[in-house]
Amino acid sequence: MNLLINVFLLSVFFPYITVIKSLDTQPTALFLGTVLFLIYFKAEKKQNRYIFYILILSILSIFLFEKSNIMMSIRGILNYWSLGIISYVSYELFKRNKIKNSIIKRSINAWFILGFIQTFYSKYFFKFLIVGMRTSDDRGVTSFATEPTFYGIICIFFGILVIENFKKNDCILFFSNLLIQILFFSKSSMVVLFLLIWISLYILKNISLKAILFSSTSLVSFHFIIINFLKDTRVYKLYIKSSDLKKLFFEDHSLNMRLSHIFYSLKGALQNFLLPNGLTQWIEYVRIETLQKTYFHTLTPTTSARIMSGFGGIIYESGLIGIIFIGIIFFCLKKGLKNKEIAIFIIIISFSAIQPSFPLNGFILGMSIFNLEKRRIHKNEKIKSNDCCRN
Template sequence: MADLIISQRRRFSILFSLAIFFSLFPYMRLVPLAIDTQPTALVFSALAFLFQPHHKLPAAIYLLLVLFACAAFLMLFSGVDFSSIRSLLGYLTILFTAYIFYLSARDDLDRFQSLLNFAIVVWLSVGLIQTLFARDFLTWTISDWRTTDQRGVTSLAPEPTFYGTQALFFMIMQIIVRPRLWQITACAVSIVAFAASSQILLVIVIALCIVFPTLLTSRSGRKAAFVLLLVMAAGAALAVDLLEGSRLVSLATLLLEDPTALVLVDQSGNDRFASIFVSLMSAYQNALLPHGLSGSVFQSKFVEMKILFPELLWFAPPTTTIMSGIGRMFFEIGAAAFLFVFLMLYLFRRSTIELRWRCFVFAAFGGVLFTAIPLNHPLVGGILGLLIWRANRQQASSASSMVLTPRIATTS
């Protein structure tokens, strides 16, 4: 019996590590699938969940289970096609990876930190090699590599924006676990110098603007705010000098001259804005009733919106893919998406992360979820799992103090 238990735990440990590894390398393909985000992390997370000896789910995980149940129920009535199956797998990925990352932080935080350190170094090193020597270095490990000379490198992602998103996710996870300078700096270098992703830099700037007022509440915070302004100014000047002629600098110049031009002039900006606008506007016009998971429904709504708002949607072609995580939820499952919003607010309130770091984490994570991030990206659920761990750790500490207090009082 003891040997059986040990064998089961060893099997779970291997599956557990593989699930975390492929979550940190979500675009690495083991089989030739013509999709960006590979399902490998979902497969190993599901297997680890099944082989996990005891299923004691935190209450927050049940909300993710309800989201998946809503999506599965709607798929039965909205028709089953490739796009609906892909969407459903996105909700399932969030559920399983959130649980796996929660267990990782709760039971073996050192192992998780080691895997995260390894991922940060590998992604940074590949980005450096691509920048200095060969832009196509290790691109054979992913299914569809795409970039241009005016854009940044991709590291182990299909395109620079995905690389920037991955680096930002690493930064967020490191802050949740414990803010450490070298990991955060490495992620920042990946975003600015290698990926040169304007979308992710915009998310970071907005997050920093939200964090800034929290720094003014103390003397040390005001010093940190002053240093932050100096670093941002120096970084902007250095970026303009080093990345002259790149798409990042041209977009920054366009944004400073006329902020609306980012949507009304730039084709890529209009394309990304269109998914957010069409999905949320359609949800609003439908009184937050669900549209279902079929991509053809979104495409028909896209065509209607282009007729109604020709100036706003002047470039973006109608598509079956919703390039917005939050937009996808509200379009597909309607008002049930507020369960996700409620979960985020609950985790923000219960988190033990220092306020300024907490504001940055939730602002940056929430900002990325509005952009072209697929729900089947395993680190969406992974970050939620780490936040759930943080919230439950506070509850565990509170429970421990309540138990110990009477015992101390009795013995005194």
């Protein structure tokens, strides 16, 4: 049993190690999680209501199945099921005290070591293990991911785990480790933007001299690092162009593409009055929309086989039910995480290309629901204790 749990955790922390060549995020965590789910679900007499809601809404995605495109329907349904299954199993593992900080530390160090080797020796070192690995001269390395952006996103989610679970000294050490990986190894412009969003949310929540000094120091440091250490990279090019946002929006195809998927997924949901559009209608919707000239010149049916927006995709495909789904996720994150701005941050970045099937999504959600339940039990025990003292 312990072996199965450890392999499951490795598949969550290293989701791109190739099992099926045609996929970036591998289904290993879902398959192993399903086995653990069947074991734990049968053993539990009473289910946590929040994890139960997540499971039910994930399972309801089966009603989006369409015979017209069976493979796309199955892939879409598994996208939802992954979030439900992985969050449930992660919740059960936290509940049974099966997750130690040591495995998170070792995983972060492993990502660091391979990122370091790829940065200073060969960008494609270990390519045999990650078949879909891709980068370019002006981008960073990928470590155990398929591209630099995914590497940076992994580091962001590890950063959340570090802040939520580690004591002060370990938190400073490992968060610094992850910042080095983001800024000097992955060099992902999108993830640098994510960091700036995180800092902004921190300022808004903690308006104080300390927060302003911390944020100012961070921004000056980012500027110094980008100007002096990241020349000839995509981060540097976008940073220089950012003074003219309109020009940046038109000239940077990747940015234009990502924003177009967020915009049109939400627009398509509203045009359909928040009724479900289903799992196979996106390409046809894009074909109709691109008949008109728009600011989103990169959006075409041939380049948009799948919605490149996690929560945008949920809302487009599921409509109002998708909004309820996201609402429950936000509630669990907000009540379960120690740092409330992180809950808002996760929701914001989940409108990017981070899919619900991304294993660390489910892992952090499961952890949040466990923390939520633990605090509820502690609160009830405190109330009972006070009642006994009064009597």
